[in-house]
Amino acid sequence: MKQTKSYLAKTVEDLKPSGIRKFFDLAAGMEGVISLGVGEPDFVTSWSAREAAILSLEQGFTSYTANSGLLELRNEVSSYMKKRFDVDYNPKSEIIITVGASQALDIALRAILDPGDEVIVIEPSFVSYAPLVSLAGGKPVAVQATEEYDFKIQTHQLEKAITDRTKAIMLCSPNNPTGTMLNEKELTELATFIETHDLLVLSDEIYAELAYDEPYVSFAAIEGMRHRTLLINGFSKGFAMTGWRLGFVCANEELTAAMLKIHQYAMMCAPTMAQYAALEALKGGREDVEDMKKSYRRRRNYFVQSLNDIGLSCHIPGGAFYAFPSIVSTGLSSEQFAEQLLIEEKVAVVPGNVFGSSGEGHIRCSYASSMEQLQEAVKRIKRFVDK
Amino acid sequence: MKLSEKELEVVEILEKDARISSEDVAKMIGLSLQETDELIKKLEKEKVLVHYTTVVDWSKIDGHEGVTAMIDVKVTPKRGVGFDEVAERIYRFKEVKSVYLMSGAYDLSVIIEGKSMNEVARFVSNKLSTLDSVLSTTTHFILKKYKHDGTIFEPLAEDDKRIVVSP
Numbered sequence: 001m002k003q004t005k006s007y008l009a010k011t012v013e014d015l016k017p018s019g020i021r022k023f024f025d026l027a028a029g030m031e032g033v034i035s036l037g038v039g040e041p042d043f044v045t046s047w048s049a050r051e052a053a054i055l056s057l058e059q060g061f062t063s064y065t066a067n068s069g070l071l072e073l074r075n076e077v078s079s080y081m082k083k084r085f086d087v088d089y090n091p092k093s094e095i096i097i098t099v100g101a102s103q104a105l106d107i108a109l110r111a112i113l114d115p116g117d118e119v120i121v122i123e124p125s126f127v128s129y130a131p132l133v134s135l136a137g138g139k140p141v142a143v144q145a146t147e148e149y150d151f152k153i154q155t156h157q158l159e160k161a162i163t164d165r166t167k168a169i170m171l172c173s174p175n176n177p178t179g180t181m182l183n184e185k186e187l188t189e190l191a192t193f194i195e196t197h198d199l200l201v202l203s204d205e206i207y208a209e210l211a212y213d214e215p216y217v218s219f220a221a222i223e224g225m226r227h228r229t230l231l232i233n234g235f236s237k238g239f240a241m242t243g244w245r246l247g248f249v250c251a252n253e254e255l256t257a258a259m260l261k262i263h264q265y266a267m268m269c270a271p272t273m274a275q276y277a278a279l280e281a282l283k284g285g286r287e288d289v290e291d292m293k294k295s296y297r298r299r300r301n302y303f304v305q306s307l308n309d310i311g312l313s314c315h316i317p318g319g320a321f322y323a324f325p326s327i328v329s330t331g332l333s334s335e336q337f338a339e340q341l342l343i344e345e346k347v348a349v350v351p352g353n354v355f356g357s358s359g360e361g362h363i364r365c366s367y368a369s370s371m372e373q374l375q376e377a378v379k380r381i382k383r384f385v386d387k
Numbered sequence: 388m389k390l391s392e393k394e395l396e397v398v399e400i401l402e403k404d405a406r407i408s409s410e411d412v413a414k415m416i417g418l419s420l421q422e423t424d425e426l427i428k429k430l431e432k433e434k435v436l437v438h439y440t441t442v443v444d445w446s447k448i449d450g451h452e453g454v455t456a457m458i459d460v461k462v463t464p465k466r467g468v469g470f471d472e473v474a475e476r477i478y479r480f481k482e483v484k485s486v487y488l489m490s491g492a493y494d495l496s497v498i499i500e501g502k503s504m505n506e507v508a509r510f511v512s513n514k515l516s517t518l519d520s521v522l523s524t525t526t527h528f529i530l531k532k533y534k535h536d537g538t539i540f541e542p543l544a545e546d547d548k549r550i551v552v553s554p
């Protein structure tokens with residue numbers, strides 16, 4: 001037999017391991033670490049949703065559901081999307097329940113990409129986008145959003161990346177890692193650009209529930225954009241349900257039918273008990289979601305103000321639960337800062353460069369931690385910066 | 388009285404943690420320290436913020452375990468003052484921790500804390516039942532406190548189960 005390596009797919013071989021992995025390995029072995037490196041809520045899923053999943057198990061709902069998910073859940077998703085974000089999707093033909101937003105991203109990309117098709121990835125970006133594009137046979141083309149515009153992408157920055165192979169743009173607002181959110185006006189400008197270049201948009205709206213200052217506007221709600229949008233959302237962030245692995249994708253009938261082909265062969269359906277939990281999360285009223293949002297907002301205000309007080313300048317992130325301060329004033333690179341902070345003060349953050357080149361000079365801090373932890377983290381970061 | 392958005396936020400923050408510093412509250416609501424202090428003073432003056440206390444698990448402290456009883460009290464309301472007069476006569480006793488006027492099968496719900504069951508029993512028979520307007524009492528002793536005023540005493544291990552660094 002040849003060396004195992006020589007059997008591996010070239011695309012997979014070429015994928016770079018995520019820079020996050022390195023920090024996980026570093027931090028995982030240490031005692032007494034305060035982690036601001038976590039990309040998920042610090043809340044446990046509401047008891048009513050957990051209880052609904054337990055009940056579904058007691059009642060024996062342990063078989064497959066329809067490929068696109070329980071119709072009852074799709075109905076609830078449809079009315080939730082209508083009520084919350086003013087977008088209309090037919091539960092029978094325009095919604096698929098997926099295994100997290102992650103799988104929604106995967107089937108969306110695979111449904112639209114032919115080998116060599118280009119997809120614009122706006123950096124700093126969620127670490128999965130470019131690899132998912134490559135795995136789907138496409139070519140990720142990075143465009144840098146910059147601090148100068150509070151990490152809001154400008155159409156002139158996008159313009160240079162357009163070629164005749166450009167098929168789609170991946171959009172993420174509120175953004176992981178910068179927390180930046182685009183408002184209606186900014187989305188409308190982007191829509192004009194999309195229209196001009198005749199592109200599709202994968203709009204990752206997983207943080208839509210966590211918008212703190214301005215009302216959240218879905219990209220699909222912008223005039224003319226519904227038929228160009230593959231709208232990705234889920235339960236992980238706003239409903240604190242990361243471990244359930246449940247998300248969904250909404251798009252017009254043709255796009256949905258194409259995605260459903262992949263989904264039915266590659267996944268069959270999303271986990272059944274998780275679907276029952278999500279059903280309860282949607283039906284159970286908005287109090288839990290609103291309470292969590294309020295709590296994040298206060299922690300954001302506290303944390304961002306504290307970073308600025310320490311001398312790490314940070315724009316106010318409009319959504320998600322990440323602060324993305326500049327560490328340039330310390331003279332260190334992102335990686336040096338993150339590594340030394342972890343070793344000297346036992347605070348874990350993620351260096352900004354792992355999210356793309358324009359993230360260099362920044363660190364990603366998740367403020368989804370208790371106030372006590374944040375207070376202690378601020379103390380330690382201050383001590384580190386003052387040295 | 389109608390509270391502003393910031394005032395409401397302060398009330399919610401302090402209700403969860405009365406010991407948080409004004410500096411931190413100020414950052415959380417985006418006001419200056421001075422503005423925050425003034426806002427808290429005002430809410431204290433208006434008796435919206437009535438009093439700051441601590442939830443104590445006395446059952447942990449040897450010799451201070453104590454007992455709590457909830458007593459359903461039926462009373463005859465008095466002309467002109469309704470239930471207020473008898474409620475006041477009851478709540479003045481320092482053993483009485485809470486008094487609520489209830490709808491349903493009885494009138495007042497009285498919560499009493501004492502050192503022992505005996506002490507509570509004595510209070511009920513000597514002080515409470517002997518009041519003119521009290522018709523009857525039913526005493527329930529609390530055996531174990533699981534959750535009190537929103538605080539779980541011995542939370543299940545819902546510690547942070549997240550992996551330390553994730554995308």
Ligand SMILES: Cc1ncc(COP(=O)(O)O)c(C=O)c1O
Pocket residue numbers: 039099100101102103126172175176204206234235236242245246247554
């Ligand atoms: C921007 C973004 N998209 C998608 C995901 C994946 O979410 P899910 O848990 O629904 O797969 C994450 C999670 O970190 C994220 O930050």
